Amino acid sequence: MVGGDAAGMSAASQARKRLGSGELEIVAFERGHFTSYSACGIPYWIGGAVKDRDALIARGPQEFRDAGITVHIRHEVVAIDLDAREVVARDLDGGGERREGYDHLVYAAGATPVTPEWARIDGEGVFGVQTLDDGTAIHAWLDRDPPPRRAVVIGGGYVGVEMAEAMVRRGLAVTLLEKSPQPMSTVDPDMGERVREAICGLGIEVRTGAHVQSLETTDGRISAVVTAQGTLPADIVVLGLGVRPNTGLAVRSGIPVGVTGGLRTDLRMRVVGPHGPLEGIWAAGDCVQTVHRVSGQPVHIPLGTHANKQGRVAGINIGGGYATFPGVIGTGVTKVCELEVARTGLTEREAEAAGFAFVTAAVESTSRAGYYPGASTMVVKLIAEKRTGMLLGAQIVGREEAAKRIDALAIALWNRMTVEEMTALDLSYAPPFSPVWDPVLIAARKATDAVHAAG
Amino acid sequence: MVGGDAAGMSAASQARKRLGSGELEIVAFERGHFTSYSACGIPYWIGGAVKDRDALIARGPQEFRDAGITVHIRHEVVAIDLDAREVVARDLDGGGERREGYDHLVYAAGATPVTPEWARIDGEGVFGVQTLDDGTAIHAWLDRDPPPRRAVVIGGGYVGVEMAEAMVRRGLAVTLLEKSPQPMSTVDPDMGERVREAICGLGIEVRTGAHVQSLETTDGRISAVVTAQGTLPADIVVLGLGVRPNTGLAVRSGIPVGVTGGLRTDLRMRVVGPHGPLEGIWAAGDCVQTVHRVSGQPVHIPLGTHANKQGRVAGINIGGGYATFPGVIGTGVTKVCELEVARTGLTEREAEAAGFAFVTAAVESTSRAGYYPGASTMVVKLIAEKRTGMLLGAQIVGREEAAKRIDALAIALWNRMTVEEMTALDLSYAPPFSPVWDPVLIAARKATDAVHAAG
Numbered sequence: 001m002v003g004g005d006a007a008g009m010s011a012a013s014q015a016r017k018r019l020g021s022g023e024l025e026i027v028a029f030e031r032g033h034f035t036s037y038s039a040c041g042i043p044y045w046i047g048g049a050v051k052d053r054d055a056l057i058a059r060g061p062q063e064f065r066d067a068g069i070t071v072h073i074r075h076e077v078v079a080i081d082l083d084a085r086e087v088v089a090r091d092l093d094g095g096g097e098r099r100e101g102y103d104h105l106v107y108a109a110g111a112t113p114v115t116p117e118w119a120r121i122d123g124e125g126v127f128g129v130q131t132l133d134d135g136t137a138i139h140a141w142l143d144r145d146p147p148p149r150r151a152v153v154i155g156g157g158y159v160g161v162e163m164a165e166a167m168v169r170r171g172l173a174v175t176l177l178e179k180s181p182q183p184m185s186t187v188d189p190d191m192g193e194r195v196r197e198a199i200c201g202l203g204i205e206v207r208t209g210a211h212v213q214s215l216e217t218t219d220g221r222i223s224a225v226v227t228a229q230g231t232l233p234a235d236i237v238v239l240g241l242g243v244r245p246n247t248g249l250a251v252r253s254g255i256p257v258g259v260t261g262g263l264r265t266d267l268r269m270r271v272v273g274p275h276g277p278l279e280g281i282w283a284a285g286d287c288v289q290t291v292h293r294v295s296g297q298p299v300h301i302p303l304g305t306h307a308n309k310q311g312r313v314a315g316i317n318i319g320g321g322y323a324t325f326p327g328v329i330g331t332g333v334t335k336v337c338e339l340e341v342a343r344t345g346l347t348e349r350e351a352e353a354a355g356f357a358f359v360t361a362a363v364e365s366t367s368r369a370g371y372y373p374g375a376s377t378m379v380v381k382l383i384a385e386k387r388t389g390m391l392l393g394a395q396i397v398g399r400e401e402a403a404k405r406i407d408a409l410a411i412a413l414w415n416r417m418t419v420e421e422m423t424a425l426d427l428s429y430a431p432p433f434s435p436v437w438d439p440v441l442i443a444a445r446k447a448t449d450a451v452h453a454a455g
Numbered sequence: 456m457v458g459g460d461a462a463g464m465s466a467a468s469q470a471r472k473r474l475g476s477g478e479l480e481i482v483a484f485e486r487g488h489f490t491s492y493s494a495c496g497i498p499y500w501i502g503g504a505v506k507d508r509d510a511l512i513a514r515g516p517q518e519f520r521d522a523g524i525t526v527h528i529r530h531e532v533v534a535i536d537l538d539a540r541e542v543v544a545r546d547l548d549g550g551g552e553r554r555e556g557y558d559h560l561v562y563a564a565g566a567t568p569v570t571p572e573w574a575r576i577d578g579e580g581v582f583g584v585q586t587l588d589d590g591t592a593i594h595a596w597l598d599r600d601p602p603p604r605r606a607v608v609i610g611g612g613y614v615g616v617e618m619a620e621a622m623v624r625r626g627l628a629v630t631l632l633e634k635s636p637q638p639m640s641t642v643d644p645d646m647g648e649r650v651r652e653a654i655c656g657l658g659i660e661v662r663t664g665a666h667v668q669s670l671e672t673t674d675g676r677i678s679a680v681v682t683a684q685g686t687l688p689a690d691i692v693v694l695g696l697g698v699r700p701n702t703g704l705a706v707r708s709g710i711p712v713g714v715t716g717g718l719r720t721d722l723r724m725r726v727v728g729p730h731g732p733l734e735g736i737w738a739a740g741d742c743v744q745t746v747h748r749v750s751g752q753p754v755h756i757p758l759g760t761h762a763n764k765q766g767r768v769a770g771i772n773i774g775g776g777y778a779t780f781p782g783v784i785g786t787g788v789t790k791v792c793e794l795e796v797a798r799t800g801l802t803e804r805e806a807e808a809a810g811f812a813f814v815t816a817a818v819e820s821t822s823r824a825g826y827y828p829g830a831s832t833m834v835v836k837l838i839a840e841k842r843t844g845m846l847l848g849a850q851i852v853g854r855e856e857a858a859k860r861i862d863a864l865a866i867a868l869w870n871r872m873t874v875e876e877m878t879a880l881d882l883s884y885a886p887p888f889s890p891v892w893d894p895v896l897i898a899a900r901k902a903t904d905a906v907h908a909a910g
Contacts (some may be wrong), residue, residue, distance in 0.1 A: 006891070027559035040827060041886045055826035158885075232842045246622055293881075304891045305884040326879050371496060371510035401856060407863040407882045407895070414880060417869035424781050425869060427862045428788035428797055429760040430613075431505075432604045436461070440862070 001106045002077045002087065002249070003182050004030030005037065005131075006304050007285025008108035009059065009310035012069045014315025015104075020296050021068045024319070027074040027100050028064070029089045034132045035061050042135040043159070046142070049167030056132065060163035072098075072438045075365050080105065080253035085280070104280045104318045107250055107263060107271065108311065111243035111286035111302045118214045119154075119239060125222030126215060126237045129159050141236055142170055148235030149173060152225045154212055156183030158334045161195070164204050165336060167238070174203075175232055177210040177225070186332060187341060190362065191381060231450050243403025245287040255281065260300035262289030267324040269314040271445075282318065284310035290425045291327035294345050294392055294413065301328055329409045330393075338411075340403030344410040345393030348383060353449035357386040359454050361419075361447035365439035367401045369431035378402040380443040382409075382419060387452040389418035394443075408440055421445035456561045457542065457704070458491065459485030459533045461585075461759050462740025462766035463563035464514065467524045469770025470559075482555050483519070484544045489587045490516050493505050495760045497590040498614070501597070502621030504814040504847040508594075511587060525888040527553075535560065535708035540735070552686045558765030559773050560802045562705055562718060563728065563766065566698035566741035571667075574609075574694060581692045584614050596691055599627055603690030604628060607680045609667055613640030613789045614841070615652070615695025619659050621790060622693070629658075630687055632665040632680070642789060642796060642850050644802050645817065646836060648853045653794035698757055700742040710736065717744030717754035718858050722779040736771065741766035746782035749800050749847055749868065750809035756783055785848075786865045788858045795858035799865040800848030803838060812841040816874075816902035820894035822856045824886035833857040835873060837864075844906040846874035849898075856888075863895055874902035 002007035010042045012026050013383075017212045028035070036058040048282040061071040072089065078097075081086040086101040087096045113128030122398040125148070127138050142148060148296050151167040153160045176183065176199065182192035183199060183206060199206050207229065215237060245262040249256075258264035263271055270277040286302035288310065309325055316323040330350075333342040342433030351358050362381040368374060379397025385392055394409035396402055414423055422444035429436055456462035467481050483490070491513040499505045516526040527544065533552075534543040541556040547723040568583030580603070582593050597603060606622040608615045611633030619631045631638065631654065637647035638654060638661060654661050662684065670692060671679040680687045700717035702710075713719035713726050718726055718738040741757035743765065764780055771778040786799040806813050815838050823830040833853025840847055853856055856876035866876055877899035884891055892900075 038824060038886065038891065040825070040884070040891070041824060044886055046826060049828050050826050052826075060904065213491075215707070228853070233777045238910055303884065305618045305882070305893075307878065308891055324879070329881045330883045331883045333888055340888075344883070369493060369496060371505050371507075373495070373504050374497060401859060404856060404883065404888050405859060405862065407795070407860065407880075408866050408881065408895070410881055411863050411866040411872075415872070416872070424764065424864075425781070426784045426786045426799070428786045428799070429495070429758065429860065429863065430788045430790065431493065431499055432790045433788055433795075433859050434494065434762055438497070438760075438862070446895070 001026070001028035001272065002080070003108035003110055003285070004028040004035040004071055004073065005108070005110055005285070005307070007307040008106055009064060009284065009317065010308050010311025011014045011106045011108065011284055012064065013067070014312050015319040016067060016069055017380055018316065018319025018321055025068040025070070026068070027343070028072070029077050029087070030071065030073045031076040031092065032131050032133045033058060033073055035064060035071060035073065038304065039130060039132065040131055042132065043162035043166045045135060046076045046138055046163065049170040053132065053136065054441055060311055068144070077249060080249065082254055093340045102280070104282060106314055107255065107281065107283040107287060108285045109246040109249060112246050112325045113237060113239050113243050114241040116241070118212060121215045123217030123222055126239065127237065128239050129163055129396050130243060138238070138402045150234050151175070151238065152177060152232050152234040152237045153238045153240055154225070155240030155242065156180070156206070156208070157186060157240055157242060158332065161199060161240070161336050162334060163238045163240060165202055168202050168204055171194045175205045175207060177212060178206070178208045179210055179219065179229065181208050184341060186347070187343050188381065191341070191379065191395050191397050195336060195339065195378070196340055206305060243286065245289070245300060247287055258289045258298055260289040260298050263287055264289060267326060268317045269310055269325055282314040284314045290325070293327045293329050295350065297354065299328065301330060303332070329410060329413055331406060333406060338399050340396070340398055342396045342403035342406035343394070344406050345391065345413045346383065347393055347395070351355035351383055351392050356392055357381050358392055359386060359447065359450040361443055361450045362444050363439065363443045365442050366435055367398060368433060369435050372431040374400070376400060380439045382443045382447040384419045384451055386446045386451070386454050389420050389448065391419055392424065405440060419444045419451060423448055456481070456483035456564055457535070458484040458563035458740070459490040459526055460563070460565055460566055460740070461762040463561055464519060465763050465766025466563065466737065466739055466770035466773065467519065468522070468563045469767050470774040471524055473524060473771065473774025473776055480525070481523070483527070484523040484532050484542070485854045486526045486547065487586050487588045488528055490514060490519060490526060490553065492587045493759065494587065497584055498589065498591060498617035498621040501593055501618065502624040502773035508587065508591065518876055528733060529686065532704060532796040534702065535710070536620065538858055554766070559737060561769055562710065562736065562738040562742060563740045564701040564704060564742045567701050568694050568697040568698050571696070571825050573667060576670045576672055578675050580677030580690065581670060581694065583694050585616055585698060589658060593693070596677045605688050605689050606691045606693065607632060607689040608695055609680070610695030611635070611639060611661070612695055612697060613787065615693070616654060616791050617789060618693045618695060619654065620657055623657050625661055625868070625893065630660045630662060631681065632667060633661070633663045634665055636663050637819065638663065639796060641802070642798050643836065646834065646850045646852050648794055649790060649834070653791045657792050669881045694724055695817065698741065700744070700755060702742055713744045713753055715744040715753050717755045718742055719744060722781060723772045724765055724780055739769045745780070748805055749784045750805065752809060754783065756785060758787070784865060784868055786861060788861060790858070793854050795851070795853055797851045797858035798849065799861050800846065800868045801838065802848055802850070806838055806847050811847055813838050813847055814841055814905040815899055816905045818894065818898045818901050820897050821890055822853060823888060826888050827866040827886040829855070831855060833894055837898045837902040839874045839902045839906055841906070841909050844875050844903065846877065860895060874899045874906060878903055893901040
């Protein structure tokens with residue numbers, strides 16, 4: 001296992017479940033200090049909602065060792081010899097190197113935060129949020145005395161928004177910089193506008209259309225962010241510019257990557273080269289590309305939920321079983337203060353890029369029967385193919401009990417339902433849970449009308 | 456429209472949307488005082504969560520009249536002449552009768568609470584919970600001076616449990632009688648047991664295996680419920696024994712009913728007789744039977760959500776459009792105190808009755824990432840066909856954010872997914888919303904293992 005986080009250790013566990021130690025020796029190399037942790041939980045740990053770092057760790061190295069899996073933390077694989085079928089791993093603390101032969105190699109090296117040229121400064125206080133080690137470093141920085149007072153978060157996607165909220169909760173003055181016209185560009189602008197309002201409601205200053213030019217340091221520490229629109233003093237900078245598949249080692253070793261920069265795999269998570277699958281070479285997690293089931297295009301969508309599934313599939317197959325990972329549909333969810341934001345399928349922009357002609361319908365409804373205490377407003381937006389009416393994408397913005405409804409839409413979309421078919425769905429109804437016409441059904445009705453009207 | 460509640464008035468509204476007053480005259484007869492109200496909301500109004508009866512009314516008679524629909528409340532249709540194509544309606548207050556011809560008849564007479572022989576007493580204080588008039592009568596009875604102190608609810612289904620909770624909230628001492636070994640027999644016994652605990656936690660005395668023999672009155676008022684297991688004093692009795700399709704008038708008029716006692720319709724909600732659809736005769740709502748898409752059997756599942764959909768479909772077709780109602784899959788949800796209970800598809804008992812060989816898998820997981828504040832336990836149970844692994848049914852019991860997840864399972868089931876296919880579903884994940892393996896996915900994995908193990 002090249003990498004001992006979600007993907008690698010899921011693969012290791014599944015293979016171990018099927019083959020005993022006498023049948024398969026499993027060795028995992030992990031560059032960091034931790035195995036199998038929730039990177040998605042880091043913002044909540046920084047913000048204080050999660051008190052203890054260890055709560056984010058699903059299984060530590062010793063637990064895997066107890067299960068018969070050899071784990072070397074702080075070991076970075078620096079070379080893969082495909083012909084000799086062995087890897088070279090460097091001990092990042094001890095300094096030595098060790099060689100390890102393999103029959104199966106699982107490349108699960110994850111992703112690294114996008115770091116533009118201007119962010120590579122010779123100074124402290126600039127952080128990505130990708131590993132638990134990153135989280136530990138941010139925590140230590142915020143705990144300095146005197147503590148940092150002004151934070152600048154660069155990038156308004158999931159991580160940026162979550163980290164901005166976390167630092168507000170830590171009492172910092174926070175500015176969020178986003179180069180697009182709206183934060184949360186993973187949803188359509190009409191939905192993103194509601195996210196902007198929620199972020200501003202937290203007291204975060206949001207600057208869209210912002211172009212960062214450089215970072216300034218004073219005494220070896222970050223002191224300001226220089227943008228085309230002015231200079232912002234900063235005691236900490238967090239980069240939320242997305243991540244890139246961590247494939248440098250693969251490429252150096254002759255393992256090819258796909259058009260998105262991630263490793264290509266087949267359905268069973270075997271790495272695919274120009275001449276077909278590479279025997280015994282597997283990949284899973286944030287370093288791979290996968291297929292978007294709606295657009296049919298290769299995509300790189302690094303999410304823990306995919307990493308776990310892909311690792312599991314690789315491990316089952318290595319263990320002699322049969323499992324496949326059939327691709328993704330772009331489902332995502334986050335929470336900003338009380339606002340829940342969810343999406344699945346394609347946004348308008350993505351649908352257009354994929355070549356679809358489509359209609360959209362957005363409805364405002366409530367989370368419970370309008371007369372039931374605690375009912376709150378939610379907006380459901382559907383995107384459906386012109387003529388066929390096939391659901392292409394969906395977005396939800398609301399408050400309590402809103403976002404998880406995206407799963408229903410994700411499954412409708414996965415099954416290529418039309419919005420008209422969806423109007424008949426037998427969804428649950430009782431006053432504490434929805435109006436008699438569930439918001440999803442109301443949206444499906446309106447989208448059906450739009451499909452008919454578009455002819 | 457024979458009946459002016461959800462089904463009838465949905466049909467009226469949809470037909471009116473498509474045809475103007477010059478093209479179609481619409482007349483609705485409603486026996487009660489109200490149109491288009493939420494019968495499902497009655498327990499919450501009785502219990503005080505909903506303050507005002509009018510909040511339960513979606514649209515009153517005058518609103519329909521303003522929309523060009525003639526509404527006669529307190530008018531009961533007492534005869535339908537299929538040959539002459541006219542109905543006779545009796546004015547329940549004024550006492551006269553009026554005849555009304557029709558081109559299209561919509562039979563939407565709803566359902567009536569099951570009332571065994573022993574419940575038909577000559578005395579006050581025994582109530583069904585079907586119409587808003589029933590709710591009004593219960594409210595008035597509870598507001599008497601001195602107020603009733605002891606309530607007995609007979610029947611432990613949705614309505615019985617919701618009414619028992621409502622009366623606890625009103626300060627009454629409540630006993631719930633159920634003849635089965637568990638309350639909420641709409642879910643499997645293992646899930647129903649959790650419901651029993653929640654009900655008892657509210658201070659409700661639950662007596663299962665109870666056989667009611669008679670009701671006793673004193674001075675013309677209910678005073679006790681006599682069961683084979685003893686006599687219970689009672690100042691109010693609520694019947695939650697289910698409902699029967701209200702088809703007496705249809706049968707008297709020569710409109711046939713199906714095996715469940717409800718009217719049979721085709722996909723467009725035209726009433727079907729022994730020789731095919733009856734021209735211009737439509738039916739919708741609690742008085743019709745429909746098809747269960749999993750078992751393929753005719754079922755009578757009276758729910759507001761079906762009534763609204765069926766009425767809408769009838770109205771679109773009457774208005775010259777095209778719409779179909781393709782059946783149901785038995786989705787249902789309720790809340791007992793903080794406990795949420797949901798189901799879709801078939802229970803074990805129903806699957807057996809339908810002739811399926813099946814496996815089951817139940818998993819306990821959490822509503823959020825385990826480390827995220829507020830995570831609470833939920834149980835997801837799946838029933839899958841042996842060999843094919845096709846999902847046949849699902850049940851969820853949990854606390855906040857649990858029950859509405861049944862919709863995702865309902866849509867998977869609607870699309871005839873196998874539990875193995877479901878393990879790959881791209882469901883939403885972020886720590887405030889689910890563990891990285893959503894409870895639905897964990898259940899699908901366990902069910903897949905069960906299918907494989909069963910061979």
